Amino acid sequence: MDAEELSSLWRERLGSWAIPERILKQAPADPWGHNPTRFATRTDRALADPDRGPTMTRLAEALPEGGSLLDVGAGTGASSLPLRDRVGELFAVDSSAAMLDELVLKADKLGVSVTRVKGRWPDAATDVPVCDVAIAAHVIYNVPDAREFLAALDAHTRRRVVLELTHRHPMSWLEPLWEHFHGVSRPVRPIAEDVVALAAAMGYGVRVEEREAPLERFSTLEELAASACHRICLDPARAEEVGNTAMELGMWPVPRDRWVTIWWDHRE
Ligand SMILES: C[S@@+](CC[C@H](N)C(=O)[O-])C[C@H]1O[C@@H](n2cnc3c(N)ncnc32)[C@H](O)[C@@H]1O
Numbered sequence: 001m002d003a004e005e006l007s008s009l010w011r012e013r014l015g016s017w018a019i020p021e022r023i024l025k026q027a028p029a030d031p032w033g034h035n036p037t038r039f040a041t042r043t044d045r046a047l048a049d050p051d052r053g054p055t056m057t058r059l060a061e062a063l064p065e066g067g068s069l070l071d072v073g074a075g076t077g078a079s080s081l082p083l084r085d086r087v088g089e090l091f092a093v094d095s096s097a098a099m100l101d102e103l104v105l106k107a108d109k110l111g112v113s114v115t116r117v118k119g120r121w122p123d124a125a126t127d128v129p130v131c132d133v134a135i136a137a138h139v140i141y142n143v144p145d146a147r148e149f150l151a152a153l154d155a156h157t158r159r160r161v162v163l164e165l166t167h168r169h170p171m172s173w174l175e176p177l178w179e180h181f182h183g184v185s186r187p188v189r190p191i192a193e194d195v196v197a198l199a200a201a202m203g204y205g206v207r208v209e210e211r212e213a214p215l216e217r218f219s220t221l222e223e224l225a226a227s228a229c230h231r232i233c234l235d236p237a238r239a240e241e242v243g244n245t246a247m248e249l250g251m252w253p254v255p256r257d258r259w260v261t262i263w264w265d266h267r268e
Pocket residue numbers: 034039042072073074075076077078079093094095096099119120121122136137138139142143
């Protein structure tokens with residue numbers, strides 16, 4: 001399949017994750033929303049105990065001393081601030097102002113010079129210069145236009161583009177709870193291989209490294225239950241019931257995800 005076909009397949013498969021309207025309309029909060037506090041904790045952990053996995057390794061080896069780093073879907077900076085000793089200027093792009101606020105606070109404390117760009121990639125690409133290296137970690141499952149997303153990353157990078165993502169959709173772990181509470185089943189595709197195939201069809205010299213996630217998804221059953229209520233559109237008051245159900249369904253402890261690092265060097 002060529003890039004155009006793979007790109008429309010990605011869009012179609014991602015679209016199949018849409019939550020049925022009858023469930024969505026009862027949701028107390030946006031089930032797709034991200035919580036900046038949770039991501040701030042993730043960034044603090046990444047700063048305290050830097051991950052020596054392939055994503056950080058591939059970024060660090062391509063980033064020149066004092067170079068520019070573009071972080072797309074930066075969140076609170078978990079995948080860019082750990083490179084604080086090498087980064088000359090960080091361009092942090094995110095559609096969420098609350099995430100960027102947290103990131104800037106942390107960057108200021110660490111003495112990292114940061115330019116914040118609030119907006120969706122690739123639309124926000126016009127506000128960003130070409131940088132030495134780009135990272136987009138745990139973002140692409142939010143992006144229907146994966147082809148445009150990747151092309152804009154490559155176009156804004158002098159040396160290397162690095163992506164990190166879970167092997168399967170990050171909401172896949174909720175499948176038994178969707179079945180139990182709503183009687184609906186969730187799709188399997190798209191998966192990381194679909195991004196690899198698309199990037200390769202676009203002509204990039206793609207390399208792939210896979211490993212077990214360095215972090216547990218949740219530290220406690222209560223944390224799992226609160227997150228599950230939010231993601232499957234249930235009232236937070238049902239957290240105890242959701243936690244008990246997760247136990248009965250054998251979902252606790254949650255097995256670690258597989259994380260995939262996809263990278264290529266920019267060619268002129
Ligand atoms: C799961 S978080 C990952 C954050 C961070 N990269 C990390 O690894 O911790 C995804 C982030 O991407 C942002 N986001 C999603 N789609 C985006 C897009 N098309 N352009 C810019 N930001 C996006 C969300 O607001 C959120 O902050």
